[in-house]
Amino acid sequence: GDSVTQMEGPVTLSEEAFLTINCTYTATGYPSLFWYVQYPGEGLQLLLKATKADDKGSNKGFEATYRKETTSFHLEKGSVQVSDSAVYFCVMDSNYQLIWGAGTKLIIKP
Amino acid sequence: DARVTQTPRDKVTEMGQEVTMRCQPILGHNTVFWYRQTMMQGLELLAYFRNRAPLDDSGMPKDRFSAEMPDATLATLKIQPSEPRDSAVYFCASAVAAGEGVSEAFFGQGTRLTVV
Numbered sequence: 060g061d062s063v064t065q066m067e068g069p070v071t072l073s074e075e076a077f078l079t080i081n082c083t084y085t086a087t088g089y090p091s092l093f094w095y096v097q098y099p100g101e102g103l104q105l106l107l108k109a110t111k112a113d114d115k116g117s118n119k120g121f122e123a124t125y126r127k128e129t130t131s132f133h134l135e136k137g138s139v140q141v142s143d144s145a146v147y148f149c150v151m152d153s154n155y156q157l158i159w160g161a162g163t164k165l166i167i168k169p
Numbered sequence: 170d171a172r173v174t175q176t177p178r179d180k181v182t183e184m185g186q187e188v189t190m191r192c193q194p195i196l197g198h199n200t201v202f203w204y205r206q207t208m209m210q211g212l213e214l215l216a217y218f219r220n221r222a223p224l225d226d227s228g229m230p231k232d233r234f235s236a237e238m239p240d241a242t243l244a245t246l247k248i249q250p251s252e253p254r255d256s257a258v259y260f261c262a263s264a265v266a267a268g269e270g271v272s273e274a275f276f277g278q279g280t281r282l283t284v285v
Contacts, residue, residue, distance in 0.1 A: 090270070091269070093273070155200070155271050156225070157274060161211055162211055
């Protein structure tokens with residue numbers, strides 16, 4: 060069945076380091092892909108999205124490119140800040156349902 | 170500023186009591202999701218509705234949980250009787266489902282339930 064797999068956390072980085080959180084998906088069609096973020100003590104909010112192959116979603120310095128050939132949607136940021144500490148979820152729209160990855164906790168140390 | 174509103178924000182109740190959580194989706198959104206989040210299980214889908222009709226509630230313990238949408242402005246999640254293992258944060262989210270799939274899902278702030 061359709062599924063999303065993302066790298067396990069926690070991921071711990073120093074401020075200004077480069078970030079990659081891997082996400083791969085299994086789907087029968089060409090789903091829309093999302094990254095959601097959950098800051099400590101808060102609800103979830105959309106970080107970025109891509110609706111078709113080769114689309115690049117971007118927001119707040121984060122980017123992710125929809126790669127059909129590798130069925131991936133890796134999240135990247137060139138220089139992380141302490142305020143980026145949160146849990147990041149890779150999500151896929153599968154037949155009008157949202158399929159969620161397990162979440163990756165990101166810890167940024169000053 | 171459109172947002173999903175959940176009430177109550179926090180609820181502490183005794184085991185065996187009935188708990189009702191409410192959600193007001195964003196006006197015009199035709200899809201509503203209920204999720205439960207715990208440290209051990211992470212984020213779990215309990216149920217979701219399209220145009221007020223339940224499409225999938227397979228993630229919900231049927232014997233004690235029930236979810237309804239009495240009208241387009243209100244979704245409810247009820248637990249009767251509640252148990253300590255139900256302690257979690259319950260999130261409601263709403264979205265638009267159209268020809269190209271589901272749009273961005275907007276989440277409420279959640280209801281933190283503690284059953285003692």
